[in-house]
Every structure is written in C-alpha cells, then in structure tokens.
Amino acid sequence: SQELEQSPQSLIVQEGKNLTINCTSSKTLYGLYWYKQKYGEGLIFLMMLQKGGEEKSHEKITAKLDEKKQQSSLHITASQPSHAGIYLCGADLPGADGLTFGKGTHLIIQP
Amino acid sequence: DAGVTQSPTHLIKTRGQHVTLRCSPISGHKSVSWYQQVLGQGPQFIFQYYEKEERGRGNFPDRFSARQFPNYSSELNVNALLLGDSALYLCASSLVVRSYNSPLHFGNGTRLTVT
Numbered sequence: 042s043q044e045l046e047q048s049p050q051s052l053i054v055q056e057g058k059n060l061t062i063n064c065t066s067s068k069t070l071y072g073l074y075w076y077k078q079k080y081g082e083g084l085i086f087l088m089m090l091q092k093g094g095e096e097k098s099h100e101k102i103t104a105k106l107d108e109k110k111q112q113s114s115l116h117i118t119a120s121q122p123s124h125a126g127i128y129l130c131g132a133d134l135p136g137a138d139g140l141t142f143g144k145g146t147h148l149i150i151q152p
Numbered sequence: 153d154a155g156v157t158q159s160p161t162h163l164i165k166t167r168g169q170h171v172t173l174r175c176s177p178i179s180g181h182k183s184v185s186w187y188q189q190v191l192g193q194g195p196q197f198i199f200q201y202y203e204k205e206e207r208g209r210g211n212f213p214d215r216f217s218a219r220q221f222p223n224y225s226s227e228l229n230v231n232a233l234l235l236g237d238s239a240l241y242l243c244a245s246s247l248v249v250r251s252y253n254s255p256l257h258f259g260n261g262t263r264l265t266v267t
Contacts, residue, residue, distance in 0.1 A: 045194075074255055083156075083242060083260040084195070129194055131256075138208030139185060139197025140256065 044068070045132055047143035054120050055151050062115045062146045064130030071133035073113045074140065075104050078127040087115075117148075125150045154179070156245050156259035164265045165233050173228045173262045177245030183207070184226040185256060186218055187242040195242055201226055202249045230264075238266045 046065045054060045064073070072091050076084040088097045090106035090113060097104050101118045117124055127147050131140040157176045165171050177184050183202040187195035200208035201220035215231045224245075230237055240263050244256035 076258075081240065081261075081263065084244075084256075084258040086255050086257060089255050131194075137197075139187070139200055139210055140195075141197070142194030144192070144194050 044134060044137075044141050045130060045143040047128075047130055047146050049146060050144070051147040051149070053149045053151060056121060057119055060117050060120055060148070062128050062148075064113045064115070064132075064143055066111050066132060066134070068111070068134050070106070070110045070113075071135070073104075073106050073110075074131040075113070075115050076129045076131060078129060078145070080127070084129060120150050122150050122152065124148060156243055156257055158241075158243050158259040158262050160262060161260070162263045162265075164267060166267055167233055167235060169233050170229065170231045171233060171264060173230075173241050173243075173264075175226045175228070175243030175245075175259060177224050177226070177243075178257055181245035181247055181257070182224055183246045183249050183254075184220055184224065185244045185246070186226070186228045187244065187258075188212075189240040189242055189261070191239075198228070200249065207249050233266045235266050238264060240264075 048063045075087040078084050088104045093108040093110045095106045103116045106113045127145040129145045131142045134141045159174045185200040186198040189195040197210035199218040204220045218228045220226045240261040242261045244258045247254040
C-alpha cells in the first residue's frame with residue numbers, strides 16, 4: 042500500500058472556486074512538504090510543515106499539518122488558471138532515506 | 153541565481169545500453185539527491201550525496217550508481233538499461249542532508265526513454 046495517500050487523484054474546479062487536497066500517512070511525519078509540478082517538468086517547492094498544528098500561507102495557498110502529524114491539507118482560495126498542475130506531498134518518514142511522495146493530485150481549472 | 157540544472161533534457165537509449173545523467177546544484181548547496189518519476193506516479197528516491205559521500209540509498213538495483221564531485225555536481229549512472237527504466241529523472245539539491253529548514257529544490261529533470 043502507498044505510504045502517503047493523496048486525495049483526490051484529480052480535481053476539476055471552476056475558476057474562482059476554493060479547493061482542498063489531502064495527504065494522509067499511517068506513520069508520524071517528521072516533516073511534510075508540498076510541491077507543485079507542471080506536466081513533465083520539475084517540482085516547485087511550495088511549503089514545508091514540521092510541527093503538529095502548524096499552518097502556513099503563501100498568496101492564496103494555505104497548508105496545514107494536523108496535531109498528530111499524520112495528515113496535511115492544502116487549500117487554495119479563489120483558484121486561478123495559474124494554479125493548474127500536479128500537487129505532490131512529500132514526507133520524511135521514520136526509517137526511510139530521502140523523501141517519500143504521494144502519487145499526486147491533478148488539478149484542472151476551468152474558465 | 154541559477155537553480156538546479158540537469159543535462160541532457162531528453163535522451164533515447166536502447167535496452168542494454170548505459171546512460172549518464174548530470175546535475176549541478178544551486179550554488180552553496182552541498183547535498184544532491186536523485187529521484188525517478190514514472191508516468192502517473194510520485195518521485196521515488198534513488199540516492200542522496202553530501203560532501204561527496206553517499207548518505208542514503210533507495211530501493212533500486214545495483215545497476216544504478218551515482219557520485220558527487222568536489223564542486224558538488226553529481227552524476228547518475230544506469231547500466232544495462234531496461235524498458236522499465238524509462239522515466240523522468242529528477243535531481244534535487246539542498247543545503248544540508250536532513251535539516252527541516254533545508255527543503256529540496258528540484259531541477260527540470262531528464263526524460264529518459266528506453267526502446
């Protein structure tokens with residue numbers, strides 16, 4: 042089974058609407074990272090969360106890490122075409138070298 | 153400032169051949185990591201190097217090897233290529249090995265196609 046589960050797998054949202062993407066782990070996360078990827082390109086770092094209950098915002102994107110440090114959400118307010126892409130969560134998991142990534146959420150913004 | 157640069161951007165190889173991918177980290181970053189991303193999946197960790205030493209290895213066969221040079225650039229080598237090695241290979245750099253204040257910064261990747 043996937044160590045990091047992302048939901049939904051894909052999302053089609055009308056421009057201007059809000060949306061939320063979730064990332065869940067069965068293990069306690071040492072650190073949780075959100076990245077955005079344009080199709081076939083590299084990953085762009087968005088935010089990093091470390092502490093339980095932590096919340097960070099950048100422009101219209103807010104990310105939260107729950108108190109137990111096993112689930113994170115990424116919320117986009119008033120979505121724009123520039124938000125379209127693949128959103129990936131990555132985490133430092135106990136006993137693992139490197140970051141473990143989820144499969145990604147494909148976000149499409151409809152005008 | 154230049155970000156992480158990778159070369160080549162695209163590569164087509166035949167089964168059984170070997171390939172070398174190259175990566176230059178962000179200036180000042182001493183750690184380089186390699187990831188493989190197969191279509192429709194998230195990146196999978198292959199290697200991490202820090203100060204020219206291997207500091208982490210993912211679940212990949214011995215056909216995969218890497219090294220880091222004194223200028224902190226890195227090479228990923230794959231021998232005896234298989235069709236399943238077709239993927240986007242991503243290089244990432246960071247200031248240190250595993251500091252929670254040092255996120256990974258990725259290059260645009262090398263798209264490897266094995267025929």
